[in-house]
Amino acid sequence: MKSAKIVRYFPLIPRLQRFFKTKKSAEEMIWHAKHRNVDGLLRHPADGEAWKAFDSQYFFYLPYWEYNLLPHNLDVMHIEKNICDNFIGTLLDLEKSKDNLQARQDLVDIGIKNELHPHILEDGSYSLPRAPFTMSKKDKVMFCEVLKNLKFPKGYASNISRCVNVADCKIMGLKSHDCHILIEDILPIALRSCAPSDEVMCIVVEISHFLKVICAKVIFPMS
Template sequence: MCKENLPYTRGCGAGGGTGGAPLLKRLFLNPKDAKLLWWHAEERKRDGTIRHVADSPQWRNIDSKFQEFGTYKRSKACPVCEDDTQSLWLSKCRKIVYMDHRIYLLHDHLYRKKKKVFNGKTEDRKARLPLRGATVFSRVENINITFGKIKCKNKGKHKRKGLLLNIKGKSKDGKLVREDMVEMGIRPELAPSENPGKRTYLPAACYTMSKDEKTRFCKCLHGVKFPSGYSSSIKKLVSMNELNFFGMKSHDCHVLMARMIPIAIHGILPDRIRHTVTKLCLFFNMIHSKVINPEVLESWQSDIILTLCQLEMYFPPSFFDVMVHLVSHIVNEIKCCGPVFERYMYPFERHMSIFKGYVRNRYRPEGSIVEGYVTELTKRQVQFLSFSG
């Protein structure tokens, strides 16, 4: 069983997720456990001897007979595209990426014929049409929801993308992805140069910031002030000594993307990079409008597809995880479900922090929250009566 073919978990917790599928899903949620479960595919010795059950003929027989087994935690990760999810396996980075957004372009678009700036191939495929409502309902009518939160051992260690600032350990650019680009036959000017006895040299990419540019970028964000309650204090999230970000929450990332990054990169990056990143940020700004004209949605969709294709031209393949791909489906989601801001989780997450402050007895947190909320409500009623009286 290969790493890209993880145990089949489609429908786990939904659509009759019975048997061992939910258990396997829980096992692969933890990165450390997932690495151990991939050991037989990544680190096992293959010298012709029998060291593991994976060396048996029956194991190989299963792999060859059920080649599509388990591709939905990985190569088919998009819940919208499903079986038609276009993915690519990077052998050096050991990662599946989603960067074939040219399938959404018109059949005669210029980008479809370009090879070296994308994935080394022309694109003649067409995107699948959206599923009908009856089909979608048949997929979800038997959903079995399991309430509760699964605890993760690595809580709080999820990495944010640090491509522009080239943050160590968080950048999507490095030797491995440069080697993947060599295998794909794209951007030969970025190929790593290896000298015996010396460190590998990686040529600067078009999105690479110099130290002076990083300083200007961080200094701009460090001086930003927002009204109270608009977002976290951006100043506290920017380190001028290390020239990076830390302690960012999802809402902070949203505010930076929609509001601040276009201002911070002004006059820093090359024009084509700055314009593409700015268009991406403006898209996030527009989709969060409180009032949306339905007539502009088609132009938004074509613009974001073009922007994603331009990002593929400039950014490394490892940048395009499934979260980047899901941006291509946001406009259709607005058509079906209405404005994005109506489905925000940020207000609830912020209010949950208030409820957590009411907890005095950790053995009975629910009772503490109720008691604290009632006490606070009583105080407000007394204050209102005393003011009005």
């Protein structure tokens, strides 16, 4: 019987040695060790203290680790997409909403936020109290209309309005770059007049500012 798939093991050391056979690839292999700026600023995730502590405990004992060109790589765009989808889904009470019965029951198990604990009705079903981040129908429509009427400079973002359904108060089909633009620049402005509470607005603004800072080319740790 002929096998459907063959998995071959390639030893690591010979593969690494091949990178050093040419001058160009050899220089790239040692760039991370010789050419990085060490000035106290965060130019790379590996410059953070948490990364250094993690490296020293788990990775630095590997003989080839210091020559890795890119030892750490966080996909910020997908992280922002997850945050943006969760924000919008929860505010508009969509399928991706994180405010559901299971989440409320977790609050009961932890013993916090008593005002948000679900109420058991006579028929055995549950009723979820209104949360501070719950938007009214009017606020949802206003928020969706703002996104529907957005106009961007050419090349700045895609046509986000195509993803907005004002009648049903739904936003679907956002791409990673759409979420990148929304979470860093648009959400704090779009929610300014229709945010369900000041607390929610502060959270959105702070997270938006944080993501914008860590996506900068250079990060100043002291600030």
